[in-house]
Amino acid sequence: xxxxxxxxxxxxxxxxxxxxxxxxxxxxxxxxxxxxxxxxxxxxxxxxxxxxxxxxxxxxxxxxxxxxxxxxxxxxxxxxxxxxxxxxxxxxxxxxxxxxxxxxxxxxxxxxxxxxxxxxxxxxxxxxxxxxxxxxxxxxxxxxxxxxxxxxxxxxxxxxxxxxxxxxxxxxxxxxxxxxxxxxxxxxxxxxxxxxxxxxxxxxxxxxxxxxxxxxxxxxxxxxxxxxxxxxxxxxxxxxxxxxxxxxxxxxxxxxxxxxxxxxxxxxxxxx
Amino acid sequence: xxxxxxxxxxxxxxxxxxxxxxxxxxxxxxxxxxxxxxxxxxxxxxxxxxxxxxxxxxxxxxxxxxxxxxxxxxxxxxxxxxxxxxxxxxxxxxxxxxxxxxxxxxxxxxxxxxxxxxxxxxxxxxxxxxxxxxxxxxxxxxxxxxxxxxxxxxxxxxxxxxxxxxxxxxxxxxxxxxxxxxxxxxxxxxxxxxxxxxxxxxxxxxxxxxxxxxxxxxxxxxxxxxxxxxxxxxxxxxxxxxxxxxxxxxxx
Numbered sequence: 001x002x003x004x005x006x007x008x009x010x011x012x013x014x015x016x017x018x019x020x021x022x023x024x025x026x027x028x029x030x031x032x033x034x035x036x037x038x039x040x041x042x043x044x045x046x047x048x049x050x051x052x053x054x055x056x057x058x059x060x061x062x063x064x065x066x067x068x069x070x071x072x073x074x075x076x077x078x079x080x081x082x083x084x085x086x087x088x089x090x091x092x093x094x095x096x097x098x099x100x101x102x103x104x105x106x107x108x109x110x111x112x113x114x115x116x117x118x119x120x121x122x123x124x125x126x127x128x129x130x131x132x133x134x135x136x137x138x139x140x141x142x143x144x145x146x147x148x149x150x151x152x153x154x155x156x157x158x159x160x161x162x163x164x165x166x167x168x169x170x171x172x173x174x175x176x177x178x179x180x181x182x183x184x185x186x187x188x189x190x191x192x193x194x195x196x197x198x199x200x201x202x203x204x205x206x207x208x209x210x211x212x213x214x215x216x217x218x219x220x221x222x223x224x225x226x227x228x229x230x231x232x233x234x235x236x237x238x239x240x241x242x243x244x245x246x247x248x249x250x251x252x253x254x255x256x257x258x259x260x261x262x263x264x265x266x267x268x269x270x271x272x
Numbered sequence: 273x274x275x276x277x278x279x280x281x282x283x284x285x286x287x288x289x290x291x292x293x294x295x296x297x298x299x300x301x302x303x304x305x306x307x308x309x310x311x312x313x314x315x316x317x318x319x320x321x322x323x324x325x326x327x328x329x330x331x332x333x334x335x336x337x338x339x340x341x342x343x344x345x346x347x348x349x350x351x352x353x354x355x356x357x358x359x360x361x362x363x364x365x366x367x368x369x370x371x372x373x374x375x376x377x378x379x380x381x382x383x384x385x386x387x388x389x390x391x392x393x394x395x396x397x398x399x400x401x402x403x404x405x406x407x408x409x410x411x412x413x414x415x416x417x418x419x420x421x422x423x424x425x426x427x428x429x430x431x432x433x434x435x436x437x438x439x440x441x442x443x444x445x446x447x448x449x450x451x452x453x454x455x456x457x458x459x460x461x462x463x464x465x466x467x468x469x470x471x472x473x474x475x476x477x478x479x480x481x482x483x484x485x486x487x488x489x490x491x492x493x494x495x496x497x498x499x500x501x502x503x504x505x506x507x508x509x510x511x512x513x514x515x516x517x518x519x520x521x522x523x524x
Contacts, residue, residue, distance in 0.1 A: 104411030
């Protein structure tokens with residue numbers, strides 16, 4: 001085994017530089033790596049390019065804090081509550097660029113990134129106005145299937161600079177286990193150039209060995225491991241705790257009134 | 273003891289969409305889909321439909337009696353005791369092979385060609401409203417066998433042309449793939465002759481339903497009336513959504 005990668009959150013955040021592309025684990029209100037997001041905000045990082053399929057809470061607080069200037073996502077939503085308040089405001093005010101993706105194509109891009117190939121063909125998508133947008137940006141291209149001549153979409157590989165993945169448990173080397181829904185987080189681990197694991201529990205390697213747990217990430221992929229008990233709060237963590245919807249709703253209401261920063265200071269930055 | 277609740281338009285929508293699920297279907301629901309989730313429950317629990325339940329929660333075939341409406345329809349605690357986890361990208365792969373039968377999609381705008389918009393109101397690069405984004409809409413619209421869009425029935429939503437084509441309904445119509453629109457007034461089917469009003473909620477006036485849209489809607493000569501969920505069905509809906517979250521979505 002390699003050497004221990006266990007570090008403090010402020011040390012792990014140093015792996016992220018201004019202007020880098022980042023992706024995070026989970027979806028809207030589930031398994032967001034909120035402790036590390038909080039440290040990103042504290043560190044004053046800026047001009048981050050946030051890449052994810054269906055983000056919600058983590059993205060909105062990063063945008064509200066001025067850490068993000070570009071988003072690539074298929075959907076950003078606060079679901080029952082409405083549109084993601086800060087994302088909506090910053091995009092409409094022209095402060096943040098929004099590149100809308102679509103789920104299957106996004107996953108194809110991550111798969112290409114994980115496999116180390118330049119692009120991945122994908123069905124569907126053609127006929128949507130999203131195609132024109134991405135062709136202009138150079139992220140997608142309509143091509144001919146070399147075998148059948150059928151038109152098909154090619155999605156350029158997605159390789160985020162840093163993936164921040166919250167897991168149920170990990171050893172100190174980054175052999176990590178996600179319980180319950182994994183979404184495309186395992187592809188993010190494999191496509192990203194650096195991976196920060198935040199874990200509810202740090203366990204001995206022998207624990208993982210004993211139970212032959214399927215690994216979502218291994219020491220081969222991971223650059224940093226951070227202990228983050230209740231580190232997804234206020235989003236849900238399968239097998240650990242439910243989402244704190246009263247906190248999410250209070251953030252939503254405050255952010256809509258333009259008070260996101262004070263909510264973040266009171267509830268996130270002071271927590272960790 | 274669940275007290276009796278009078279059905280509202282949202283409950284009619286839930287029943288309308290439940291009736292569109294067939295035995296043997298493979299059905300998937302996504303985020304912000306509290307109404308389709310309740311339709312899937314009603315189809316299983318009240319209408320006895322035997323179908324495969326897949327969802328953004330990634331719980332495969334969760335036990336229906338344990339399912340509850342949450343502020344996030346992707347909440348891992350909302351659908352419990354599945355047979356196991358099926359990652360969403362497996363569902364996308366099934367769809368690419370043409371093996372997903374039915375999906376439900378929301379829309380901020382729907383037009384005469386069946387196109388949906390969940391991207392922007394106004395210009396893409398200078399939006400008046402930045403909408404959430406279509407999620408899997410653009411990917412799945414050409415791939416899923418039957419699609420049901422749900423949307424508000426008003427002039428701002430049912431438009432002649434969407435501001436941005438997120439979901440390429442025109443391509444579904446060209447390919448002859450089924451595309452239905454369930455609103456909080458009735459059910460519309462897209463054909464190569466445009467949108468056809470198939471059914472209206474039993475208390476609605478057909479003329480009002482047609483006039484409350486900016487898109488041109490023709491009326492089916494076999495138009496029928498959609499009945500309210502009965503008492504048993506309302507109890508099931510209420511049991512799974514005891515807090516009435518479904519009514520917070522603005523469909524009445």
